[in-house]
Amino acid sequence: MITTLLEPFQFPFMVDAMIVGIAVGAVCSVLSCYLVLKGWSLMGDAISHAVLPGIVIAYAIGLPLAVGAFASGLFCAVATGYIKANSRVKEDTVMGVVFTGLFAFGLVIFTKVKSDLHLDHILFGNILGLAPGDLRDTLIVAGLTLGVILVLRRDLLLYCFDSGHARTIGLSTAFLHYLLLSFLAVTIVVSLKAVGIILVIAMLVTPGCIAYLLTDRFNSMLLIAAASAMGSSFFGVYLSFFINASTGACIVLLQAAVFLTALVFAPKHGLWAARRQRRLGSTGTPAEGRGAA
Amino acid sequence: MIETLLTPLQYEYMLKAIFVSAVIGGVCAFLSCFITLKGWSLMGDALSHSVVPGVAVAYYAGWPFAAGAFVTGLLAAVGMGFVKTKTRLREDAVIGVVFTAFFALGLLLISLYPSQVDLRSIVFGNILGISNPDIVQVLIISGVTLVVLGFKWRDLLLFCFDPNQARALGLNTTVLHFTLLTLLSATAVAALQTVGACLVVAMLVTPGATAYLLTDRFGRMIGIATSMGVGTSMVGAYASYFFDGSTGGCIVTLQSALFVAALVFAPKHGLIGQRARRRAAALGAGATEAPS
Numbered sequence: 074m075i076t077t078l079l080e081p082f083q084f085p086f087m088v089d090a091m092i093v094g095i096a097v098g099a100v101c102s103v104l105s106c107y108l109v110l111k112g113w114s115l116m117g118d119a120i121s122h123a124v125l126p127g128i129v130i131a132y133a134i135g136l137p138l139a140v141g142a143f144a145s146g147l148f149c150a151v152a153t154g155y156i157k158a159n160s161r162v163k164e165d166t167v168m169g170v171v172f173t174g175l176f177a178f179g180l181v182i183f184t185k186v187k188s189d190l191h192l193d194h195i196l197f198g199n200i201l202g203l204a205p206g207d208l209r210d211t212l213i214v215a216g217l218t219l220g221v222i223l224v225l226r227r228d229l230l231l232y233c234f235d236s237g238h239a240r241t242i243g244l245s246t247a248f249l250h251y252l253l254l255s256f257l258a259v260t261i262v263v264s265l266k267a268v269g270i271i272l273v274i275a276m277l278v279t280p281g282c283i284a285y286l287l288t289d290r291f292n293s294m295l296l297i298a299a300a301s302a303m304g305s306s307f308f309g310v311y312l313s314f315f316i317n318a319s320t321g322a323c324i325v326l327l328q329a330a331v332f333l334t335a336l337v338f339a340p341k342h343g344l345w346a347a348r349r350q351r352r353l354g355s356t357g358t359p360a361e362g363r364g365a366a
Numbered sequence: 367m368i369e370t371l372l373t374p375l376q377y378e379y380m381l382k383a384i385f386v387s388a389v390i391g392g393v394c395a396f397l398s399c400f401i402t403l404k405g406w407s408l409m410g411d412a413l414s415h416s417v418v419p420g421v422a423v424a425y426y427a428g429w430p431f432a433a434g435a436f437v438t439g440l441l442a443a444v445g446m447g448f449v450k451t452k453t454r455l456r457e458d459a460v461i462g463v464v465f466t467a468f469f470a471l472g473l474l475l476i477s478l479y480p481s482q483v484d485l486r487s488i489v490f491g492n493i494l495g496i497s498n499p500d501i502v503q504v505l506i507i508s509g510v511t512l513v514v515l516g517f518k519w520r521d522l523l524l525f526c527f528d529p530n531q532a533r534a535l536g537l538n539t540t541v542l543h544f545t546l547l548t549l550l551s552a553t554a555v556a557a558l559q560t561v562g563a564c565l566v567v568a569m570l571v572t573p574g575a576t577a578y579l580l581t582d583r584f585g586r587m588i589g590i591a592t593s594m595g596v597g598t599s600m601v602g603a604y605a606s607y608f609f610d611g612s613t614g615g616c617i618v619t620l621q622s623a624l625f626v627a628a629l630v631f632a633p634k635h636g637l638i639g640q641r642a643r644r645r646a647a648a649l650g651a652g653a654t655e656a657p658s
Contacts, residue, residue, distance in 0.1 A: 109455070114462040115408050122564065161635055162402070166575045169407040173568030174622030180490070180615030196489065197473065271415070271489075271564070272473075275466030282459050319477035322470040329467035336449065344452055 081314040089208050090200045090267075094306030094324065096215040097267045098276065102302030103222055104260050105281030106294050107253060111233040115165070116150065116254075117277040119172035121261045121270045123149030125179030128195060133186045139214075139262045146258035149175055198269035198321045200310065207266055214263045218256060229253060230291055267306075268321040275325040276302065283332050286339040301331050374607035383493045383606075386501055387599035387617065390560050391569060393508040394553050395595025396515055398574030399588050400546060404526040407571045408458065409443070409547075412465035414554040414566035416442030418472030418488055421558070425483045426475075432503045432555050439551035442468050469563075491562035491614045493603060500559060507556045511549050522546060523584060560599070561614030568618040569595070576625045579632040594624060 081087040108114050124142035131141025149171055156167045183192065191199070222229065231239045232249040240246050257277075264273045280298035288294050309324030316323075337344050374380045401410055417435035424434025442464055450460045476485050484492070496504075515522070524532045525542040533539045550570070557566040577590035602617030609616055630637050 109459045112456050112458055114456070114459040115411075118408075118411070118462065156629060159637055159640070160579060160629060162575050162578060163405050163407075165405055165407040166402045166571055169411060169567045169571040170575050170622065170625055173565050173572070173618050174625070177565055177568065177615045177618030177622065180612045181609055181619050184610035184612045184615070193486075272466060272470060274462055275470065278459055278462035279466065282455055282463050285455060285459075286453060316478070319473045322473035322477060325466055325470035326474060329463070329470065332463055332467075336453065342454060347452065 081311055086201055086203070087310065087314060089203050090310045090320065091307055093200060093203060093208060093211050093267050094310045094320075095303045096212055097264045098280075098302035098306035098324075099299050100215040100219045100222075100260050101264055101273070101276035102280035102284075102298040103219060103295055104256055105277050105279070105302075106284060106291070106298050107222075107229055107233050107281075108257070108277060109281035109285055110230075111253070113253075113257075114274075114278045115168065116153075117257060117261065118274040119153065119168045120146040120149055120254075120258055121265075121273045121277075122172045123175040124258075124261060124265070124270065125176050125195065126182060127179075128190070129179050129183050129186055129188070132188050132190055133182075142262045142265065143258050145175060145179075146261060147254065150254045150258070194269070195265065196269045196271055197319065198265065198267050198272070200267045200320050201313075203266065211263055211266065214259065218259050218263070222256060225252070226295075268324060272321045272325050275328060279325070279328040279332055283328070283335045286332075286335045286342045289341070301328065305331060374604055379494055380604070380607060382501070383496065383613065384600050384603045386496060386504060387493055387560050387603040387613065388596045389508050390504060390553075390556050391573075391595035391597075391599025391617065392592050393511050393595075394557050394569040395573035395591040396588060397511065397549055397553050398570050398572070398595070399577065399584070399591050400515075400522055400526050400574075401550065401570055402574035402578055403523075404546070406546075406550065407567065408461055409446075410550055410554060410570040411567035412446070412461045413439045413443060413551050414558060414563050414570075415465045416468035417551070417555055417558060418469050418563060419475055420472075421488055422472050422475040422479075422483050426479065430503055431500065432507060432552075435555040435558065436551055438468060439554060440548070443547050443551065487562075488558065489562050489564055490612070491558065491560050491565070493560045493613045494606070496559055504556045504559055507552045511553055511556075514545065514549060518542075518545065519588075560603075561617055565614040565618045568621060569599075572618070572621040572625050573598075576621070576628045579625075579628040579635045582634075594621070598624065 108117060124146045127141035127143070127145025128138050131138050153164070153168050153171050156162065156171065157164045160167075228239070228244055228249060229252075232244065232246055232253070236246050239249065260277070261273050264276055268276060280302040281294075283301050284294040284297035287297050305327040306324050309327050310320055312327070313320040313323040335343065340346055401407060417439045420434035420436065420438030421431050424431045427434070446460050446464045449455065449464065450457050453460075473485075476483050487495070521532070521537055521542055522545070524535070525537065525539055525546070529539050532542065553570065554566050557569045561569055573591035573595045574587070576594060577587040580590055581587050598620040599617050602620050603613050606613040606616045628636065633639050
């Protein structure tokens with residue numbers, strides 16, 4: 074029994090996958106707290122799809138793939154901002170047009186570039202087949218990103234909550250805006266290997282939502298998000314070993330399960346608590362009414 | 367040269383693909399006018415990803431793929447609505463959580479029982495290999511969507527522009543809301559066949575957005591969007607013969623190119639037009655200010 078449970082740890086590729094999953098989970102979840110507050114959840118979706126042409130072009134001209142991915146991810150964000158500012162089309166529509174355009178363009182040039190890139194790995198991740206340098210690269214980039222976000226966490230938080238106030242007290246909001254976008258692009262590039270383009274959006278939204286249901290304090294929100302994401306990553310990789318299923322899908326489904334639990338049982342903002350409060354409220358109202366009168 | 371260009375048209379599967387793409391492209395473009403006005407673009411993206419578990423289950427169970435897809439699409443839409451009204455989370459975050467969970471569930475099912483469903487054909491579409499029963503399903507979906515839109519477009523238009531006035535006029539906005547959501551799910555399922563889950567949102571957004579840049583009249587917007595949808599889908603399906611069958615990529619790249627052209631050159635709302643108007647306004651202001 075115990076031997077079976079410990080079996081995954083005997084394989085180096087499983088241990089690597091768990092470490093990378095936890096690192097990616099940590100950096101994505103911290104960023105997700107800001108995205109959820111800022112209302113940028115779907116910006117993550119857009120940027121993650123938009124990295125495809127960058128990857129293909131970088132491969133074709135021999136640049137590191139991460140550089141191409143980062144550049145085209147940022148291009149998507151900047152183009153969305155520009156078109157929104159200069160036309161009457163709504164932001165969500167612009168986002169849809171821009172990221173699908175880039176993704177489609179990526180698909181078309183992919184067919185014309187002879188490569189040993191696997192489209193499946195870009196889309197769904199390949200965490201169980203990491204190359205020797207991948208573990209080191211992921212840890213370095215994830216660590217640096219996490220470090221900078223945590224150092225600047227107060228400025229970023231103020232920008233997300235109330236950008237007007239941030240400007241009045243002398244912070245450069247344009248700088249913070251592009252900084253956050255760059256973090257988003259870097260994080261997506263780092264996470265591609267683990268969960269792939271399509272599911273990275275879950276890593277960038279769900280932990281923040283879980284934490285936002287459970288607490289009203291930003292610091293505890295960061296901790297809860299990170300804990301739920303790192304836990305889901307670890308158990309997702311672990312579980313996928315036994316049921317022989319897609320690792321990315323297992324990680325995301327575990328996160329979704331935690332979200333559902335928080336949705337129902339969260340002490341203050343959960344469905345259950347809300348119902349109890351309503352019941353208390355409805356019996357409490359007449360008394361209050363009398364008191365006021 | 368000409369011979370090379372005509373080669374695709376000699377194959378029956380190419381002609382079939384061009385025809386079916388044109389139908390789907392037209393219907394999606396028609397609907398896209400409502401979706402862009404309503405601001406539901408990302409709902410289209412979310413629904414197209416949410417149908418994946420339904421497609422997987424339908425294949426295992428031997429149902430028509432459209433039935434399964436449609437059910438999970440609607441489940442996801444209802445789930446999003448529920449979570450949004452019951453919590454303090456923003457709508458975009460709720461959409462993100464729900465659709466990724468559905469998509470992951472689909473991915474899990476497919477990875478557990480790999481032989482049955484081809485993941486690539488769900489994610490990228492497979493119009494060049496579409497089977498006849500699937501064509502029938504797509505045509506039924508398109509026909510029903512067109513009929514509903516044809517009869518209800520005025521009500522839906524009012525609902526998209528100004529739900530409060532629609533309610534004041536005695537229209538049942540809840541019914542209209544679900545009608546539009548149902549049509550969106552249905553067309554997302556149809557478009558999945560042509561361009562795949564990742565690019566469905568383009569078919570449901572780009573033609574409407576392009577037409578919106580070109581005209582201020584809704585009737586004309588529908589005309590422009592639909593002809594653009596039909597045209598790009600036909601040319602894209604044809605061109606995909608030369609691009610290793612990446613039909614979705616070709617269609618959506620074409621649509622995006624037209625959008626960029628409209629963005630720059632649209633007579634009234636384009637970048638050049640706006641700049642010219644601003645300059646004219648500045649000159650005009652200068653001219654009127656000078657005498658005073």
